Amino acid sequence: MNVNNKIEVENLNLFYGDFQALHDVNIEIKEREVTALIGPSGCGKSTFIRTLNRMNDLIDIVRIEGNISYDNKNINTGWDVIELRKKVGMVFQKPNPFPMSIYDNVAYGPKTHGIKNRSKLDHIVEKSLEQASLLDEVKDRLHKPALGLSGGQQQRLCIARVLAVEPDVVLMDEPTSALDPISTSRIEDLIDEMKKNYTIVIVTHNMQQAGRISDKTAFFLHGKIEEFGPTDEIFFNPKSSKTEEYISGKFG
Numbered sequence: 001m002n003v004n005n006k007i008e009v010e011n012l013n014l015f016y017g018d019f020q021a022l023h024d025v026n027i028e029i030k031e032r033e034v035t036a037l038i039g040p041s042g043c044g045k046s047t048f049i050r051t052l053n054r055m056n057d058l059i060d061i062v063r064i065e066g067n068i069s070y071d072n073k074n075i076n077t078g079w080d081v082i083e084l085r086k087k088v089g090m091v092f093q094k095p096n097p098f099p100m101s102i103y104d105n106v107a108y109g110p111k112t113h114g115i116k117n118r119s120k121l122d123h124i125v126e127k128s129l130e131q132a133s134l135l136d137e138v139k140d141r142l143h144k145p146a147l148g149l150s151g152g153q154q155q156r157l158c159i160a161r162v163l164a165v166e167p168d169v170v171l172m173d174e175p176t177s178a179l180d181p182i183s184t185s186r187i188e189d190l191i192d193e194m195k196k197n198y199t200i201v202i203v204t205h206n207m208q209q210a211g212r213i214s215d216k217t218a219f220f221l222h223g224k225i226e227e228f229g230p231t232d233e234i235f236f237n238p239k240s241s242k243t244e245e246y247i248s249g250k251f252g
């Protein structure tokens with residue numbers, strides 16, 4: 001184990017019933033780096049990112065082989081799943097705030113984990129909204145419904161909700177694909193800021209986005225990692241001709 005590896009994946013195979021969606025995936029995700037997962041539709045990016053905090057456990061037909069460790073402990077045998085999902089949080093493609101107030105959305109996680117003290121909750125809500133670069137826009141309407149926010153604000157609220165439980169790793173599955181360019185750019189700035197404190201794994205279809213925000217890039221093809229390395233190398237000096245073809249838009 002390399003000390004700054006946050007997540008290590010070894011010989012991962014994943015099956016939906018008879019269909020094998022991931023083939024012998026091996027990857028090391030480093031602490032406080034942004035790792036982008038790119039590749040054509042259906043290549044297994046979402047399936048892969050969901051394995052990292054055991055979201056695929058929720059799908060009956062899924063069978064997984066191989067080994068995934070987070071902080072040097074196997075995610076199945078060394079972690080309680082609730083604790084794992086607190087440490088390895090997730091932001092989805094479509095902003096999905098709960099139908100409750102902005103405040104309650106952010107306080108929900110800490111409350112579930114046993115924090116009841118009001119001033120402590122106030123502090124967590126304020127800090128998380130600040131970190132998610134949303135506080136200024138919502139501080140006068142914290143008790144108004146979250147569903148009244150714009151799409152971009154809702155997504156930053158979902159990020160605040162994840163940050164409120166003090167995660168270590170944040171998984172993002174196409175977090176900006178439903179957003180306009182200005183909201184997208186705010187989330188990209190936020191990711192840049194977040195990587196000082198968190199390890200981030202992001203699925204994106206947007207090649208420029210991967211180039212702008214990630215340190216490492218994994219190119220998935222037909223359920224396998226075709227190539228993985230520093231983003232600059234993947235984009236400007238790929239080893240695989242398939243990576244080169246995909247990056248230059250010849251298929252996808």
Ligand SMILES: Nc1ncnc2c1ncn2[C@@H]1O[C@H](COP(=O)(O)OP(=O)(O)OP(=O)(O)O)[C@@H](O)[C@H]1O
Binds near residue numbers: 039044045047048
């Ligand atoms: N719940 C499921 N049951 C059966 N097959 C599934 C399920 N979810 C995904 N698959 C299949 O697994 C493969 C990988 O899908 P996945 O959604 O991981 O790809 P992706 O790279 O994230 O695609 P996209 O970029 O379109 O979101 C596809 O062939 C898909 O049809």
